[in-house]
Amino acid sequence: MNPELMPDNPYLLLTPGPLSTTKTVKSAMFRDWCTWDDEYNAIVQQIRQRLVELAGGAGNYTAVLMQGSGTFCVEATITTAVSDAGKLLVLATGAYGRRIADIARRCGINHAVQDNGELAPPDPDRLKASLKTDPTITHVAVVHCETTTGMLNPVEAIGSIVKAHGRHFIVDAMSSFGGIPLDVEKVGVDYLVSSANKCVQGVPGFGFVIAKEAVLERTQGQARSLSLDLYDQWRTMEAHHGKWRFTSPTHVVRAFSQALIELEAEGGVAARYSRYCGNHRILVEGMQRLGFHPLLPAELQSPIITAFLSPSHNAWHFNQFYDALKAKGFVIYPGKVTDHDTFRIGNIGDIHAEDMCMLIDAVGDAWPSTIVFSRRDR
CATH class of the missing domain: 3.90.1150.10 (Aspartate Aminotransferase, domain 1)
Structure with missing residues (x-):
C-alpha cells in the first residue's frame, strides 16, 4: 500500500509509548517475512549494529533483541546479569524504578532499594555510602527518564560513582534512548535497556539491550528463565547471524528498521x-x-x-x-x-x-x- 493512501489516525498519542508513528513506518509492516530467511536476518543484524552505534558503543558493546514489551527486557537483564552470589542496588524515583525492585523480589534476587521519593533524583552521597559500606553489591540499576513524573535522572553522575566503586551499571533508558543523547562508553553503562516503541519511533513488539560484550559473556548459565535468558538470546543471534531463539515479531522488526532510517534522515x-x-x-x-x-x-x-x-x-x-x-x-x-x-x-x-x-x-x-x-x- 502506498503510505499516502493510508487513512489518517483519528488522534495523536501524547504518551511515552506506544506513540504516533509515520505512515512509512506503518506501511513497512504490510510485507510478510520468514524468520529463517537470510534477507530478514540481515535486517536484524543491521538493526543490532545501528543500535550499538547510536549508543556510542562501537567496538565494545553488542545489542540483543528480545520479544515482548520493554519490561520483558528489563527482567531479562536483571535475571541474567545478577548472579546468585550478586546483589542489586535499585535507585528508585518512581513506579518504574520500583518495578525493577519488584522483578528482583519475585525472582529471588538479593537486592536493596534506595527510594528517594518521586520528586527528587537519587542522592549521590547515599549511593557512595552504600557502595563503600556494602561490598556485596555487584550491580546498580536506575531509570534514566522516569515516566511516572517525567524526571530525568543524572545517569552520568551516577555512572561515575558506580564505576569508581567497581560495580556494574544497568540503565533503564526505555523512554529516553534515541531521543536524548547518551554515550554508554562515557557514562560507564554495562547494560542499557529500551524498547522499539519509544524514541526511535517504531511500534510495540520487542525491546533491546545494549550490553558491554565482555560483561555479557560472563553471564552464561545465570538466567532464571528460559525465554528471558539474555545470554542465550545473544549467543543465538551471534552464531546464526540474526536468528532469534523463538519466533520473532517480524513485522515489528521491519517497521523498526524503517524507523531507524527515519531517525538518521531527521539528523x-x-x-x-x-x-x-x-x-x-x-x-x-x-x-x-x-x-x-x-x-x-x-x-x-x-x-x-x-x-x-x-x-x-x-x-x-x-x-x-x-x-x-x-x-x-x-x-x-x-x-x-x-x-x-x-x-x-x-x-x-x-x-x-x-x-x-x-x-x-x-x-x-x-x-x-x-x-x-x-x-x-x-
Whole structure:
C-alpha cells in the first residue's frame, strides 16, 4: 500500500509509548517475512549494529533483541546479569524504578532499594555510602527518564560513582534512548535497556539491550528463565547471524528498521532531541498560560513527558478532560504519582511544533475555567 493512501489516525498519542508513528513506518509492516530467511536476518543484524552505534558503543558493546514489551527486557537483564552470589542496588524515583525492585523480589534476587521519593533524583552521597559500606553489591540499576513524573535522572553522575566503586551499571533508558543523547562508553553503562516503541519511533513488539560484550559473556548459565535468558538470546543471534531463539515479531522488526532510517534522515539523536525539546517548551509554556503547573521543577524535567498538577477546583474531572481532548484529536495519560493528583502529556513520536500548538488550543477549549480558577484555588 502506498503510505499516502493510508487513512489518517483519528488522534495523536501524547504518551511515552506506544506513540504516533509515520505512515512509512506503518506501511513497512504490510510485507510478510520468514524468520529463517537470510534477507530478514540481515535486517536484524543491521538493526543490532545501528543500535550499538547510536549508543556510542562501537567496538565494545553488542545489542540483543528480545520479544515482548520493554519490561520483558528489563527482567531479562536483571535475571541474567545478577548472579546468585550478586546483589542489586535499585535507585528508585518512581513506579518504574520500583518495578525493577519488584522483578528482583519475585525472582529471588538479593537486592536493596534506595527510594528517594518521586520528586527528587537519587542522592549521590547515599549511593557512595552504600557502595563503600556494602561490598556485596555487584550491580546498580536506575531509570534514566522516569515516566511516572517525567524526571530525568543524572545517569552520568551516577555512572561515575558506580564505576569508581567497581560495580556494574544497568540503565533503564526505555523512554529516553534515541531521543536524548547518551554515550554508554562515557557514562560507564554495562547494560542499557529500551524498547522499539519509544524514541526511535517504531511500534510495540520487542525491546533491546545494549550490553558491554565482555560483561555479557560472563553471564552464561545465570538466567532464571528460559525465554528471558539474555545470554542465550545473544549467543543465538551471534552464531546464526540474526536468528532469534523463538519466533520473532517480524513485522515489528521491519517497521523498526524503517524507523531507524527515519531517525538518521531527521539528523540523528541530536536532531530528534532538539525537536522534542521544542515540543516540550511549547507544551509547558502553553499549559502555564492556561493556569496548569508542572509537577517537577524545570531542572529535573525531561523533554519526554510532563506531569501536570490537576486543578483543585471541584469542576475538574480528568476523564471528562481526557474525552474532550480525544474528541479534538489528542490522547493524553492519567497520572501515576502517589501523593499528588496529576495527569501527564508526552511529546515524543511523530509529533511536531504545530501539533503542540493545536494541543494548547484544544486544552483551552476543554478546560476554559482553568484561567478563572487556577490562581485562587492553588
